[in-house]
Amino acid sequence: MADPLDKATSKAPATLGEGCLSRYDPEDMGPEVGTEFPDAAQLWEKLQQDSDENPE
Template sequence: MSDPLDKATSKAPATLGEGCLSRFDPDDLDSDDGTEFPGAAELWEQVRDKPEAQEE
């Protein structure tokens, strides 16, 4: 039998680097990869401006 992963319906994009420096290859990504998150900028502003909780 051939590689059982050949039957998979999806594949991860190619990566660059190794270990903790591994990241997706931007040249391998297209419009079908990633997510739509139209509220990301507003959420980032809220999180960034929120004071951090102080640890005791």
Template sequence: MSDPLDKATSKAPATLGEGCLSRYDPDDLSSEDGTEFPGAAELWEQLQDTSDSPEEQASAAAQGRH
């Protein structure tokens, strides 16, 4: 019987490390893998701003950060 995964149209990029240290090999990634995300920094800032607790927001406001 043939391997059903042989019919897959996409394959994961190569990985480095094992277990919880496993990660995609950056040298094996390309633009076709969807690794470009030009808005990542802005999204990260936005998510960090919305995830602050009310106490952290009050402290930041008191320090003039918001």
């Protein structure tokens, strides 16, 4: 059986830390690894408005 990772289209960013403290290295992230999200600010504002209207 072929390795499914051989077909990956982009490389994963480097990680920092180990175990449950492992996280992606922000210095190694960019648009080529899928971190581009131009509508993030608009989504954040909408989520904030929704949470203000429906406090739990």
